[in-house]
Amino acid sequence: MEQNQPPIPPQPDRQLLEALSSGFAERVVTVDRGAQVTYRSGGTSGPAIVLLHGISSGAASWLPCASLLAAQARVIAWDAPGYGNSTPLAQARPLASDYALRLDGLLQTLGMQPALIVGHSLGALMAAAYVANARNLPARLLLLSVAQGYGAAGKEAQAQQVAQQRLAALDTLGVEGLAQRGPARLLSELADAGAQAWVQWNMQRLNPDGYRQAVAMLCGDDIDRYLSRRPASLPTRIACGSHDVVTTPLACGTLAERFDLPIALIPDAGHACYIEQAAATARLIRSALP
Template identity: 85%
Template structure:
């Protein structure tokens, strides 16, 4: 709960930040014809390619604890979505998940990689679903974690308006730093360790206000059902979330999985930011989601 925040460490452990620079350093790729760029972080040198997509309150760096456990057996690529970090924002003031997906397609084309697995977390899950619904070069598998389903579906107009109002008013009144200070209480379980709290806060402090506003517009204007309904039937897809997730709750994620006939599992003792709070368990889930012929080498 938020009353404990004054006792949280102000910064992540120095060794974590050193590992970020040495083993998960930021790179930039030029995509498209208009000079757009996508910042991303990459770890590992061989094996299957795993693409990691962050949520609305995070960025590529946040995947470090989980990605470092995967990098020995895989090439791990985590992007900063458009409008995040040093990635060029989208041109649309109210983009859809498909717009983010097309920028991801540009990144993968620029890097010349074919993912074995795409992992989307929270709002990144909505983007990942849009990707597989709209591109020809599909990953072998899709894993959606703590799924933000969007509020753009029929009958959700009032809810979408309220969510947008709350998020944008909080941004204006608190600023990015204020959002970051209260982030751990919402994104992590009460029992999480101070290091995870500091890591969530550090990553949130690096949000770009305009990129965040665009992402809020997408969250409130799009709907994952439309994309999952169009995903290729032969693409193995599964859903998981933290057992203590209070943002995209187990019942909500479980109902989504049931609606589309997808496997569903829980990550024990994890809140919304499952890949930070329970990095080892999430890494095991990611490895298990790889195609069998690739998982054996990972």
């Protein structure tokens, strides 16, 4: 290889990609006002589990974890608006409640009553917004490595800084550049090559405009406004990777304490806990089912 030639990015295992096509294939539905939502589905019977990805990912990223749940549950993982082939939201600066409305449209179209909604990172903010306003509540809620948002009063400077940093990185590096540096940020130093390749492969499929919308939501909304309105009867749990440097155990623990919620740590996992420790995360999800 020539010295100036960029390194070949790691590729996911061929069997993993085959399993994605055969057992967790992409599907598409049209929801309210003609918007398209793509999602992936595994399992055919049992309680319904809905999986919501974060800002640097997509529905496919859940495959290693979802495949461990499919024998006991019907698993649905969506591509959030602006991700995959899902229609972006109309708002330039959407709120989590706007994503939640689209999720409600998907679940209504599928005729699905979730037993459990699992939100990871920015997906946790969307999940919290959903349960604050949903017509059909899930039986349980599980929030993983929670992105809390920067939209609260007093966080204006931090919100501006985060938005500038993320958008500057996108403009400078492009999606491919973000994907190349993603594993070091989203995984712990213990992560194997397979997890690193899977994080990078999924990040390579980001849509720049959808990512920009998600950054605007991250920096303009706040999870407290939704968790404070969730039904008191809805069992809710928080978990976080023990090595998460993005949404740290301290930050997740403080959130759990603020709302008097139980919290668990996923050992030997960074931010993308459901990729790095798929089996442990699947066990946690099963334990959260009613």
